[in-house]
Amino acid sequence: NYFESQTRRYLANVYLETGRTNDAELQYKLDIKLAAQPLPYSYQKLLNIYNKKKDTTKYKNTVTEYFKTCGKEDPAAIIYYMENLKDKNDKQEKINNINIVKNWMQSNTNLINGIKSNAKWWNTWTNITISCGISPVTRKK
Numbered sequence: 001n002y003f004e005s006q007t008r009r010y011l012a013n014v015y016l017e018t019g020r021t022n023d024a025e026l027q028y029k030l031d032i033k034l035a036a037q038p039l040p041y042s043y044q045k046l047l048n049i050y051n052k053k054k055d056t057t058k059y060k061n062t063v064t065e066y067f068k069t070c071g072k073e074d075p076a077a078i079i080y081y082m083e084n085l086k087d088k089n090d091k092q093e094k095i096n097n098i099n100i101v102k103n104w105m106q107s108n109t110n111l112i113n114g115i116k117s118n119a120k121w122w123n124t125w126t127n128i129t130i131s132c133g134i135s136p137v138t139r140k141k
Contacts, residue, residue, distance in 0.1 A: 009027070040067075
């Protein structure tokens with residue numbers, strides 16, 4: 001329900017402003033479950049909370065969930081996930097995920113255009129793809 005989602009987001013923002021981070025976290029999680037509005041907003045708010053708390057486990061889990069849920073449509077989800085992958089030693093895992101993203105890019109040019117439109121995102125994407133021996137751009141078939 002859209003109005004419930006609006007209320008949850010409003011409450012979460014008030015909670016954040018008043019230092020009630022755990023309550024804000026809960027409201028954003030409930031908003032994601034509702035799926036009444038675009039999900040990236042609440043995912044990114046959660047990631048900001050976990051980053052400030054330095055809660056790496058929740059951060060990594062949320063990045064992965066965000067990528068799996070929104071990656072086909074949201075360039076930010078891809079970049080958050082790629083930044084999370086860059087420190088992993090498993091090159092094959094990186095390659096597999098890059099190939100997933102490149103397949104998404106075949107059917108949604110907004111993904112690559114969105115990444116290219118942000119210099120930091122483009123740098124992240126280019127660095128991880130090239131480090132795996134893969135071109136950062138996808139050629140049309």
